[in-house]
Amino acid sequence: DILNNSQQLGAEKYPRKSEKLIQYGTSGFRTKAEELAHVMYRMGVLAAFRSMQKNAVIGVMITASHNDEPDNGVKLVDPHGEMLEASWEGIATKLANVKNEELKSTMCDILEENKIELGKNAMVYVGRDTRPSSPYLAQAVIDGVESVQGCVTDFGILSTPQLHFFVTCQNTNKAYGEPNEEGYFKKLASAFKALRGESADNGQYQHSLTLDGANGVGALKMKILQEYLGNSLEVSIFSSGDGKLNYQCGADYVKVLQKPPHSMQLEVGQRAASLDGDADRLVYFYLDTQGKFKLLDGDKIATLVAGYLKKLVKESGLNLNMGLVQTAYANGSSTEYINNTLGVEVACVPTGVKYLHHRALDFDIGVYFEANGHGTVIFSPTATDMIKKAASDETLPSDQVATAKRLFLLMDVINQTVGDALSDLLLVETVLHAFGWSLAEWDAAYTDLPNRQMKVSVADRNVIQTTDAERRCVEPPGLQTEIDSIVAKFNKGRSFARPSGTEDVVRVYAEADTQANADQLAHQVALKIY
Numbered sequence: 001d002i003l004n005n006s007q008q009l010g011a012e013k014y015p016r017k018s019e020k021l022i023q024y025g026t027s028g029f030r031t032k033a034e035e036l037a038h039v040m041y042r043m044g045v046l047a048a049f050r051s052m053q054k055n056a057v058i059g060v061m062i063t064a065s066h067n068d069e070p071d072n073g074v075k076l077v078d079p080h081g082e083m084l085e086a087s088w089e090g091i092a093t094k095l096a097n098v099k100n101e102e103l104k105s106t107m108c109d110i111l112e113e114n115k116i117e118l119g120k121n122a123m124v125y126v127g128r129d130t131r132p133s134s135p136y137l138a139q140a141v142i143d144g145v146e147s148v149q150g151c152v153t154d155f156g157i158l159s160t161p162q163l164h165f166f167v168t169c170q171n172t173n174k175a176y177g178e179p180n181e182e183g184y185f186k187k188l189a190s191a192f193k194a195l196r197g198e199s200a201d202n203g204q205y206q207h208s209l210t211l212d213g214a215n216g217v218g219a220l221k222m223k224i225l226q227e228y229l230g231n232s233l234e235v236s237i238f239s240s241g242d243g244k245l246n247y248q249c250g251a252d253y254v255k256v257l258q259k260p261p262h263s264m265q266l267e268v269g270q271r272a273a274s275l276d277g278d279a280d281r282l283v284y285f286y287l288d289t290q291g292k293f294k295l296l297d298g299d300k301i302a303t304l305v306a307g308y309l310k311k312l313v314k315e316s317g318l319n320l321n322m323g324l325v326q327t328a329y330a331n332g333s334s335t336e337y338i339n340n341t342l343g344v345e346v347a348c349v350p351t352g353v354k355y356l357h358h359r360a361l362d363f364d365i366g367v368y369f370e371a372n373g374h375g376t377v378i379f380s381p382t383a384t385d386m387i388k389k390a391a392s393d394e395t396l397p398s399d400q401v402a403t404a405k406r407l408f409l410l411m412d413v414i415n416q417t418v419g420d421a422l423s424d425l426l427l428v429e430t431v432l433h434a435f436g437w438s439l440a441e442w443d444a445a446y447t448d449l450p451n452r453q454m455k456v457s458v459a460d461r462n463v464i465q466t467t468d469a470e471r472r473c474v475e476p477p478g479l480q481t482e483i484d485s486i487v488a489k490f491n492k493g494r495s496f497a498r499p500s501g502t503e504d505v506v507r508v509y510a511e512a513d514t515q516a517n518a519d520q521l522a523h524q525v526a527l528k529i530y
């Protein structure tokens with residue numbers, strides 16, 4: 001029968017070769033590419049099962065985002081474009097780790113426990129990043145889906161957010177857009193151009209941007225997007241595929257090392273941005289008049305966007321509440337600015353986009369960003385409705401209608417399904433254009449506290465357990481007390497340690513009044529982790 005054949009194909013073509021346990025983490029499975037073939041095959045099977053259960057298209061994305069080129073990974077996209085439901089993460093981990101000869105019985109159990117009828121239609125969308133290992137691993141996923149008689153649409157090279165977008169479009173009967181690349185680019189670009197109006201420049205804002213494509217899919221897709229944008233935005237692309245993926249470039253490199261990509265020569269004031277390896281993260285940067293490197297990270301993007309949306313909501317006269325969701329990595333200055341100056345509600349949740357997205361659903365307009373540049377804005381169905389109505393309500397004053405129209409177009413520029421670097425880039429460019437701002441004017445809102453991130457390698461990172469949105473350790477005993485007493489010695493000090501969900505390390509974050517103190521604080525806390 002079907003399951004026998006699937007087990008046999010799996011064992012022969014994509015056998016599990018090592019006993020090493022692999023876990024479905026915050027962004028799916030991620031490790032060295034050569035350890036992943038059997039995982040991919042099995043995730044193809046699982047995606048087909050999930051599709052049968054939900055009677056909807058499921059996405060499978062093959063990428064390791066900002067990680068080094070030899071790594072790879074896989075994550076499943078649920079029907080509404082969101083990350084795989086938490087209860088299925090455990091099922092995924094189980095299926096990925098069983099012995100070859102237990103594959104069939106495990107598949108059987110999954111079908112039974114979840115009341116899935118084998119033989120129902122299954123439809124899986126597959127996308128992959130530009131890593132050399134990705135085509136082979138994508139084939140393993142496809143073989144997995146087809147082994148249980150599911151149908152595959154193989155989109156080839158995609159950014160992660162494009163795949164989320166396609167899945168959502170298909171499962172909403174195209175209410176969200178057309179589930180293909182043309183539909184995606186057209187939706188974003190036409191709204192962007194309409195918002196820009198007659199003049200591409202405004203005040204201190206000029207419509208030329210320097211972009212670091214991380215030598216990945218983002219660079220390829222930006223070239224296509226440019227055709228749709230025409231001359232509304234000029235983009236010169238660096239790290240466009242001539243070097244190694246994420247090597248000395250990309251949003252993670254720029255954010256963590258706090259310097260421009262290696263190959264980029266910047267002039268004072270030049271507006272530049274970096275994408276990561278699968279184009280779901282975005283950061284901006286520039287050199288100030290002293291030639292000092294200045295980073296505008298996810299926190300800065302979130303505050304810029306929230307500030308603009310708040311202004312539009314007020315001017316439109318609509319009664320909509322707004323909230324901003326961050327993680328513990330958000331710079332303390334940004335949180336203070338949102339609370340005290342923007343006057344927007346702030347929430348803090350654990351690391352991982354699914355937590356941010358989920359919390360953002362509580363607001364009419366929810367803005368969420370991780371400090372590393374991953375995030376988006378979501379509008380509730382009620383907010384969407386109200387904005388749509390106001391945009392064509394002839395009984396309202398004309399300036400309110402015009403503002404509602406802008407909000408309506410902004411919703412189209414934004415990929416609400418997940419953080420999307422290209423969509424976020426168009427959003428930031430739109431806000432800067434509307435305000436007539438250079439990066440220095442954007443940056444002036446608040447000054448980041450100097451900060452430092454460190455990785456600590458330990459035998460078992462899970463001995464550290466946290467609470468309070470990862471800001472405090474509860475295990476091992478005594479660690480938090482030690483961290484507290486170190487932090488107390490630093491002016492404006494804040495520090496925390498948490499196990500990474502994507503790498504075998506413990507991450508330490510610290511901020512303080514000076515860079516030297518932030519470094520010291522991170523270092524002293526790290527010494528307690530070893």
Ligand code: NG1
Nearest residue numbers: 027065351352370372500501502503
């Ligand atoms: P981990 O490895 O759990 O810290 C990293 C990022 C997350 C998120 C995921 C998924 C930091 C500190 N952590 O998670 O924010 O983006 O990768 O890619 O940036």
Ligand code: ZN
Nearest residue numbers: 065276278280
């Ligand atoms: Zn990414």
